[in-house]
Amino acid sequence: MEKGKVTYCTDLEKSVIISNFERRGWIQVGPEDEWNFYWSFTQNCRTIFSIENGYRMNDNQIINHFPNHYELSRKDLLVKNIKRYRKELEREGNPVAEKTDVTLPNGQTVTRYMHLDFIPVTYVLPADYNMFVEEYRKSPQSTWIMKPCGKSQGAGIFLINKLSKLKKWSREAKAPFNAQFTNKETYVISRYIDNPLLIGGKKFDLRLYVLVTSFRPLKAYLFQHGFCRFCTVKYDTSVTELDNMYVHLTNVSVQKHGGDYNSLHGGKMSVQNLRLYLQGTRGRSVTEKLFDDIQWLIVHSLKAVAPVMANDRHSFECYGYDIIIDDVLKPWLVEVNASPSLQSTTHTDRILKYKLIDNIVSVVVPPDGIPDARWNKVPTVEALGDFDVLIDEELIEREDTTLRNSRFSRGKP
Structure with missing residues (x-):
């Protein structure tokens, strides 16, 4: 790399990205060339990080996704991770995982997390079908929203308020799904916030x-x-x-x-x-x-x-x-x-x-303006x-250490 020259690569021909990088004097290159900053599609990012690919990034390369970002962005995995997190905190006796009884509008009393009740009651289908049915029967007039796990922008979403509608969907979905996919597509079904x-x-x-x-x-x-x-x-x-x-x-x-x-x-x-x-x-x-x-x-x-x-x-x-x-x-x-x-x-x-992209680059690139993974x-x-x-967390840890040290030194005779 020519000293001080930053090269970038992008899969999105969006002017908000390109105009931002050009304003910084960065030079556009292809994915096969030597790039410093890659704004990539999630799919291409996965390829770069895949072990089979054998690609090794050097210190002057940064990319806009974590290898398994889907742990947060796939609807079923997000729910699974939050449920696991709650259970772990509960086992530790952490007050963040405290529970309380809540009375619903229909008069039913349920136990909820006091501080971690921020996702609607959700099940993954088909795996949690029986658990969902059990929950549904507690308040049969409630509305639920079905979403395919792997799609975005509202695709494939529908609402149900009767079990029969879900059963009908399941019957109709079986044939085309099995033809298209080897594994049946997973859905999440969540209590609709009505x-x-x-x-x-x-x-x-x-x-x-x-x-x-x-x-x-x-x-x-x-x-x-x-x-x-x-x-x-x-x-x-x-x-x-x-x-x-x-x-x-x-x-x-x-x-x-x-x-x-x-x-x-x-x-x-x-x-x-x-x-x-x-x-x-x-x-x-x-x-x-x-x-x-x-x-x-x-x-x-x-x-x-x-x-x-x-x-x-x-x-x-x-x-x-x-x-x-x-x-x-x-x-x-x-x-x-x-x-x-x-x-x-x-x-x-x-x-x-435009401002979002500009600010992101300013935060992730070191003060000298050259991407560096060691920063x-x-x-x-x-x-x-x-x-x-x-x-x-690093600053919190640092402040805690400073506080402990200052208390310790104050304690000296």
Whole structure:
């Protein structure tokens, strides 16, 4: 590499990426050439990390995914990891895993985690079918949402409120599935959050960007400019609207096909405006608690996958977190995306995504601007830009040590 010249490679011909790298004076090369910074598709990243490939990255190479990022972004694995994390904390007697009895609207009493109840009750199908049926029978009128584990952008999702509908789907799905796949596709089925917070009568979810530069120690940052994505049709829980995805799914890839889609604002509202709206309608303290709860949820979902994540020093990752807020201002983690869309649907969107990429590069690249996997990954305050530190276990550890040492020295006669 020519001294001071950084080469980059990307699988996404997105202008928000290319214009960012060009502005830094970086030079584009192909994946076979010598690159320093690779913004890759998840699939290509897997190939690079595969043992069969035999590719070894050098110190001046970094890439935008962890080898097994799917532990967080595959719906079934995320649920499995969170369930395991809760159980481990419970065994240790950690107060974070405390449980309490909760009375549901139908009068039924259930035991829930006090602090770790941030994913809806979820089962993986077909493996957990019997457990799901048992849970379903406790409150037979409830609505559940089915999602294929390996798909994104709202593909293949549907709602059910009768077991017969699931059985019918299972019968119909068997033939085509077995023809297409050797192993039957897995689905997750989750209790549908049917009391979402509505604004203007419409359901929305939050898309937040979380940058992880290391899983052990955990270092994660939250981008300040998240946004709400709204449905184009007013929310309606009636059975007749159960199949209307414009009512239930907030994915832009679904909503943009609706007749009421507004391409000017793209059905989006900034997190800052959401905060102001909630402060005005619900009050400051509950709004602050909601945003604290959201940060708590993100940190603990990352802690849940940290032990199983291949913490490669060449890797960083920007995850797209999808969160739904219910009408009592409780946040629920819906899913995590390993390749959040960099498609700009509006002018504001384009500015936001350009800034996101710019800030990511500033955080993951050392101060001298040359990618280095040996770097200690401690960005300056200026380099953070619009990222806030969510958690930095290394700094926590360092502060603890300093505190212990200062106490020890104070204790000297």
